[in-house]
Amino acid sequence: MKKALITGASSGLGLEIGRLLQKEEKTTIVNLSRKKSPFENIPIDLADNKQLLQALDVIKKKHSDFDLLVLNAGIM
Known part of the structure; x- marks a missing residue:
């Protein structure tokens, strides 16, 4: 089984990429992500280096x- 690491897979494009994969x-x-x-x-x-x-x-x-x-996370 393959493994993928996705940033920002809680919603939007990242979530759909994860579901498809x-x-x-x-x-x-x-x-x-900060969200579940x-x-x-x-x-x-992801904006916090620590x-x-x-x-x-x-x-x-x-x-x-x-x-x-x-790398899909939107950092504000």
């Missing part, structure tokens, strides 16, 4: 690698 490609989706999603969620404010580093540590511990990276 999950359905068509049988892909495990990991979402980096139907995927494995790692809550984070939270980003903490999230990267969590990702390294839980997932050895990813097949796809989708």
Whole structure:
């Protein structure tokens, strides 16, 4: 099974990309976002460097690698 890391997969384009990959490609989706999603969620404010580093540590511990990276988050 493939794995994808998607930022901003809680809504809009990121959510639809995640759903399509999950359905068509049988892909495990990991979402980096402040909002919840139907995927494995790692809550984070991507504008906060400290939270980003903490999230990267969590990702390294839980997932050895990813097949796809989708950078879709809108940072305000």
